[in-house]
Each structure stands twice: as structure tokens, then as C-alpha cells.
Amino acid sequence: MAFGLYLHIPYCLAKCRYCDFYSRRASRGVPEEYVAALERAIAGFYARESLPPPNTVYFGGGTPSLLSPAQAARLLAAAAPAPGAEVTLEANPETVNEKKLEGFLRAGVNRLSLGVQTARNESLLRLGRPHTAAQSRAALAAAKAAGFANISGDIMLALPHYSQAEFRETLELLQQGGAAHISAYLLKLEPGTAFGRTPPEGLPTDDQAAEFYLAAVERLEQAGYAQYEISNFARPGFEGRHNLIYWNCGDYLGLGPAAHSCLGGRRFYFPSSTGAFLAGTAAPVPDGGCGAEDFIILQLRLTTGLSLPALKEKYNMEFTQKQLQFVEKCVSAGYARFNGHTLRLTPAGLIIQNSILCGLLG
Incomplete structure (x- = not known):
């Protein structure tokens, strides 16, 4: 059975208006003390739980591309992934260039997940994204030039004032950029977010959002991206192995504030406090177990x-x-x-x- 390791990097340059993930603002990259705290947590859990080398490692966030390649290398040395492991790093387009991506590749990252969202600048601005469509194109080109063969692009559907033309432009951007995998999410207004407090104008109705989704599934299939999960599409052989561990009720360890884990059917999570995690006082909180209902819910996300x-x-x-x-x-x-x-x-x-x-x- 595959085992996955998730490392939460909670730092961002800015908070997007739709985002409800735990994050903190940072303008100078990821603090060294946070990397050291993750190293200690990895060593502690590996020793206590007698965990095998992970088959997948996932740097999620936040904005993990605020890590330096040297910091990523330190964390991967601590994680000691199994040979052939999938190692994914989420990245925002404005935070990477060819040199930095070459460094991540040398550090052991072999899959890049780029937060493109849309090819229209007015939509990016409305979402609070700190990059432009041109920066997305440049980041995709830099990833290819750096040597990444496994590139995923995150996009959002049913944005305010959305149209099929916007989707086509976004898909074209990703295709031309060499993306082998696409995650396509419907915009959700989450409580506690800027959009949740003040919904933007021009939102599609639920029926219109469903039409955008169904049209996207059909168009992605035509473009060679087969749907394998509600929001995930891939060319053959490029399905995301890490998330498949979640959906197949496998074992995974999540480290960092707000990170969730499931080991041997036992669920737990860390409190949403970077300070407590840095201080080593963030004790994991039990969160029940993974039973038959969880299996049904997660398996029905998959097209299999x-x-x-x-x-x-x-x-x-x-x-x-x-x-x-x-x-x-x-x-x-x-x-x-x-x-x-x-x-x-x-x-x-x-x-x-x-x-x-x-x-x-x-």
C-alpha cells in the first residue's frame, strides 16, 4: 500500500479573495525556523510510527514555491522518499523562474503544480491573484526549459462574468505550456473569505456553473485529458499519485499547521497555529477514524x-x-x-x- 507525506508551507505573498486554506503573509520567503520545525516533525513521526519511505511527497500551501531549492532539498533529505517517488511542489507563477525551477528539480522535485487559474488578467485581478497571464506563460515555459516533464495546472471554472471563451483561452495556455495534468475547480464562496463576506458581481447561477463544468469535462477529454476524479484530468500516465492515496483511503501523514493525516485508519490534524508548530507545542488533534462511509464518499469521487x-x-x-x-x-x-x-x-x-x-x- 502506498504511503504519502504532505508538507504544509503556510506562507503567501497575499491572500486570494476566495481562499480558505490556512496561510500567513510573508514577503521574504519561508523562515528557516519553519523548515527546521518540519524537519523535527518528520524525524519524530518517522521514529514513533515506524513509517516506511513515502511513495509520494507533496509540498502544499500556502505558496510552497516561496521555499528556496536548498530548503526543499533539506526537507526531502529528511523525508527520504522511496525510489521513484512522486514529489510535487505547488507553485505560483510570479514566484518562479528557470534558475529556481532547475534548483527544485535538482533538489528532488519531479512534479510541478502551477496555480494558473485563468488566462484573463481581469479575472486574476478580481480573484486577488498576484500574477498575470503572461507570468503564467513564462512560468510554464521556464518549467519546460528547466527539465520538468510532469507539469500540472490548476484552473478555476464559473468565475464572475465567466464564458466558454475564457475557458478555451485558459486551456490553450496550458496546452501550449506543456501541462500533462489539469485540476479544474468550480469557484466556491467559502465562509470567512473575502468573497464569502462580499460576493462578487457577475457570478454564474448554479445551473450555469454546472453547464461550464460539463462543457469543460467534454472539452478536456477532446484535448486528451481524461477525467479520473471530479476535478482532475490527465494525459495517460500523469494522474496525480499523491491525491490518489487520499481517494483510495491509503495512509498519509500531513505535517504543518492545519495539516491532516490518516494512519492505519486513525485520523488526526495539527491546530491552525504556525506559532505553536514552530514552538513544538502543537499536539496532533484526534479526528476519528476512516470507515466504510469515508470509503464510499472518496471512491465515488473517482471515475473508476x-x-x-x-x-x-x-x-x-x-x-x-x-x-x-x-x-x-x-x-x-x-x-x-x-x-x-x-x-x-x-x-x-x-x-x-x-x-x-x-x-x-x-
């Missing part, structure tokens, strides 16, 4: 779907007659496919996955 024999084998759970009848209703409505063994949601079903789960598990 939920295997009922696997559900029986792992958790000794079988669908009731009522649940099977609900599945048949979903199939009749075009939201799912079911062959008696595997339940898969269609794109139309994936976009209303929460509603389907309520009907299936409620």
Missing part, C-alpha cells in the same frame, strides 16, 4: 468508481435493498452507471455528488 466487493472485503458492508433501489434511480436519471459490482458516477452525477451521497447514506 466504488467496488461493492471491495467494500464488503474491507469493511464487511453491503448495500441494503433501499440503497440499491436508490442506485437504480440514479442510473435511470443518467447520474450513474452500475453493473452489479461497481458503481460509477457520470459527469452529471459527479457534479451533484453531495446530493447523491445524501440519498445513498442518509
Whole structure:
């Protein structure tokens, strides 16, 4: 079974208006004391939990590209990933250049996840993104020149005043930039964010957002990016291995403030306090376990779907007659496919996955 390590880098140049991830503003990169705190946490957990070398390492944030290549190398030396491990670093376009990316590649990073979001500057400005479309193009070109073969691009759908033309321009930017993987997310107004407090004008309706999503799935498929999860699309062989550990209910360790973990079915997380993490006083908070419902929820995010024999084998759970009848209703409505063994949601079903789960598990 694959094991993944997530390292949270909570520093950002600015807070985007839609973002509800834990982060702190920083203008001079990642403090050395934070890197040292992560090194101590890695060593401590590896010793206590007798963890194997991770098959994936993921630098998430925040803005992990504020790390220096030397800092990334230190953290990877501490992590000691297994041979052939996927090592992903999230990056903002305005924080990287060819020289820095060459340094990350030498440090052991072999997958770059670039936060492009959109190819239109007016949308980037509205989102509070600190980069331009030209900087996204330059960052993609720099990544290719530096030697990255595995490049992912994050984009957002259904933005204020969104159009199919904006999506086409964004997809073209990523295709020309050599992206082998695309994560496409619908804009959500999260409580506590700037957009949550003051929603922007020009937001699509829920039905319009669904239309943008379904059109994006179709267009990405035509462009050679096969959907393998609700929001993730890849050319063959470039699926994100780290997130697949999450969705397949594998073991992963998350280190840093607000980072979550699941080891041996036991969930826990660190408090959202950089100060406490730096001081070494941030004790992990228990968060229950990973059971049959978690497995169902996560497997139905994937286009491979939920295997009922696997559900029986792992958790000794079988669908009731009522649940099977609900599945048949979903199939009749075009939201799912079911062959008696595997339940898969269609794109139309994936976009209303929460509603389907309520009907299936409620």
C-alpha cells in the first residue's frame, strides 16, 4: 500500500479573495525556523510510527514555491522518499523562474503544480491573484526549459462574468505550456473569505456553473485529458499519485499547521497555529477514524468508481435493498452507471455528488 507525506508551507505573498486554506503573509520567503520545525516533525513521526519511505511527497500551501531549492532539498533529505517517488511542489507563477525551477528539480522535485487559474488578467485581478497571464506563460515555459516533464495546472471554472471563451483561452495556455495534468475547480464562496463576506458581481447561477463544468469535462477529454476524479484530468500516465492515496483511503501523514493525516485508519490534524508548530507545542488533534462511509464518499469521487466487493472485503458492508433501489434511480436519471459490482458516477452525477451521497447514506 502506498504511503504519502504532505508538507504544509503556510506562507503567501497575499491572500486570494476566495481562499480558505490556512496561510500567513510573508514577503521574504519561508523562515528557516519553519523548515527546521518540519524537519523535527518528520524525524519524530518517522521514529514513533515506524513509517516506511513515502511513495509520494507533496509540498502544499500556502505558496510552497516561496521555499528556496536548498530548503526543499533539506526537507526531502529528511523525508527520504522511496525510489521513484512522486514529489510535487505547488507553485505560483510570479514566484518562479528557470534558475529556481532547475534548483527544485535538482533538489528532488519531479512534479510541478502551477496555480494558473485563468488566462484573463481581469479575472486574476478580481480573484486577488498576484500574477498575470503572461507570468503564467513564462512560468510554464521556464518549467519546460528547466527539465520538468510532469507539469500540472490548476484552473478555476464559473468565475464572475465567466464564458466558454475564457475557458478555451485558459486551456490553450496550458496546452501550449506543456501541462500533462489539469485540476479544474468550480469557484466556491467559502465562509470567512473575502468573497464569502462580499460576493462578487457577475457570478454564474448554479445551473450555469454546472453547464461550464460539463462543457469543460467534454472539452478536456477532446484535448486528451481524461477525467479520473471530479476535478482532475490527465494525459495517460500523469494522474496525480499523491491525491490518489487520499481517494483510495491509503495512509498519509500531513505535517504543518492545519495539516491532516490518516494512519492505519486513525485520523488526526495539527491546530491552525504556525506559532505553536514552530514552538513544538502543537499536539496532533484526534479526528476519528476512516470507515466504510469515508470509503464510499472518496471512491465515488473517482471515475473508476466504488467496488461493492471491495467494500464488503474491507469493511464487511453491503448495500441494503433501499440503497440499491436508490442506485437504480440514479442510473435511470443518467447520474450513474452500475453493473452489479461497481458503481460509477457520470459527469452529471459527479457534479451533484453531495446530493447523491445524501440519498445513498442518509
